[in-house]
Amino acid sequence: MAEETDYAIKVEKLSKRYGNLLAVNDISFTVDKGEVFALLGPNGAGKTTTVEIIDTIRTPTSGKVTLLGMDVTKKKHDIVRRIGVLPQGFTSFDRITVRETLQYYSRLYRGRNTDIDGLIELVDLKDKAKEQYKNLSGGLRQRLGIALALVNDPEVVFLDEPTTGLDPRARREVWDVLLGLKKKGKTVFLTTHYMEEAELLADIVAIISKGKIIAMGSPAELIESNTTYLVLTLQSVDEKVFEIIRKMGFEPVLDNHREIKIRVEHTDDVQKILSAIKDAGAMYHGLDVGKPNLEEVFLKLTGEALHGGPAGERGAE
Ligand SMILES: Nc1ncnc2c1ncn2[C@@H]1O[C@H](COP(=O)(O)OP(=O)(O)OP(=O)(O)O)[C@@H](O)[C@H]1O
Ligand SMILES: [Mg+2]
Structure with missing residues (x-):
């Protein structure tokens, strides 16, 4: 039984x-x-x-x-x-x-x-x-x-x-x-x-x-429990933006459709990044600062993306 x-x-x-x-x-x-x-x-x-x-x-x-x-x-x-x-x-x-x-x-x-x-x-x-x-x-x-x-x-x-x-x-x-x-x-x-x-x-x-x-x-x-940082997302960025952010010591991740995600510790970092882009005369057309999601947790724990996940498909919507 x-x-x-x-x-x-x-x-x-x-x-x-x-x-x-x-x-x-x-x-x-x-x-x-x-x-x-x-x-x-x-x-x-x-x-x-x-x-x-x-x-x-x-x-x-x-x-x-x-x-x-x-x-x-x-x-x-x-x-x-x-x-x-x-x-x-x-x-x-x-x-x-x-x-x-x-x-x-x-x-x-x-x-x-x-x-x-x-x-x-x-x-x-x-x-x-x-x-x-x-x-x-x-x-x-x-x-x-x-x-x-x-x-x-x-x-x-x-x-x-x-x-x-x-x-x-x-x-x-x-x-x-x-x-x-x-x-x-x-x-x-x-x-x-x-x-x-x-x-x-x-x-x-x-x-x-x-x-x-x-x-x-x-x-x-x-x-x-797995994240302490915020995620800054910049949409429709100019090509040079990625390099500007990388040179500042951050690790930007380029998504498809010219979207960049950057992990930042504080909102001050967001200000610094946006100022640097402006000073360089570069452009972005959308911005979001948010808490990380489970995709970020997976990335952090494994160093890999969840292949085939919605991040890659959102652009096709
Ligand atoms: N019957 C089987 N014989 C030999 N290897 C197998 C068999 N079934 C699964 N595997 C292997 O075991 C691993 C896990 O497979 P599994 O199908 O459980 O993964 P999954 O997480 O369901 O993947 P997916 O998201 O592609 O469905 C893979 O490397 C797969 O190739
Ligand atoms: Mg399966």
């Missing part, structure tokens, strides 16, 4: 090896019931490996994972009836409609009375219920995938990169659906490489890099 626990998921010293590669390296954490937990990390960090060990698809090399009080390696059958999964890169049958797909999946869980209309409503697909899968856009497909993960009214939902590859608008529509799940008090285990997504949705974020969890906490805690 499953033992009653306050936590939905407990991962203890989990490792996974593929040949010579230690894809997941001794990670531990717990996820409380009703919590949205995000595993945030770049490509190849070990997110899918971790999720798929917890949701019983892959087997661990070492360590222990308890889900709803059950050992994932011993109670697969009992566990899968109580969880929902949106796998990374989810696809469905081309010629089957949204409603038929949901009906089909719900029949797989005999004995459950799935409220198909309720699910269609939840993921905002009412107008598309009779549409075949092949005619759905990426965002609509992902929303169908989320509905499918919910057909058995699961206690824990796993969503592996639910918004990767979507345009910013479709991504926000998926976020709305996920915020709805959060409101309902579902336990959600999410993976993402979009720090905005983790910041918006997650109660707790674990940052994973090369198989290791390098920081964990609420988004606010992570930012508070």
Whole structure:
């Protein structure tokens, strides 16, 4: 029998090896019931490996994972009836409609009375219920995938990169659906490489890099404990601005679309930088001073960018 626990998921010293590669390296954490937990990390960090060990698809090399009080390696059958999964890169049958797909999946869980209309409503697909899968856009497909993960009214939902590859608008529509799940008090285990997504949705974020969890906490805690500086962003800068700032001893980072980000300790530094640009007769067309975000935390901890994150895509919006 499953033992009653306050936590939905407990991962203890989990490792996974593929040949010579230690894809997941001794990670531990717990996820409380009703919590949205995000595993945030770049490509190849070990997110899918971790999720798929917890949701019983892959087997661990070492360590222990308890889900709803059950050992994932011993109670697969009992566990899968109580969880929902949106796998990374989810696809469905081309010629089957949204409603038929949901009906089909719900029949797989005999004995459950799935409220198909309720699910269609939840993921905002009412107008598309009779549409075949092949005619759905990426965002609509992902929303169908989320509905499918919910057909058995699961206690824990796993969503592996639910918004990767979507345009910013479709991504926000998926976020709305996920915020709805959060409101309902579902336990959600999410993976993402979009720090905005983790910041918006997650109660707790674990940052994973090369198989290791390098920081964990609420988004606010992570930012508070890992950064002391402010970030000055200058938009549409002249080419020479970068060099002016670098010569002052700062380390400017050039984003696409001629945007420069500079870490500064004090607001005085902002004044100094702006004066130097003005004195050199150079131009910028927008300016923002703000607290660092999770992207900055990741950069600081790993020295790397979260590849494919929104920083690089914002310009395309
Ligand atoms: N079945 C497998 N056999 C061998 N190596 C694997 C296997 N699955 C994953 N890997 C490797 O393990 C590492 C972690 O992969 P994983 O898919 O867990 O990362 P991820 O964080 O989900 O990446 P992405 O953001 O690209 O989905 C990668 O180097 C990957 O190539
Ligand atoms: Mg993955």
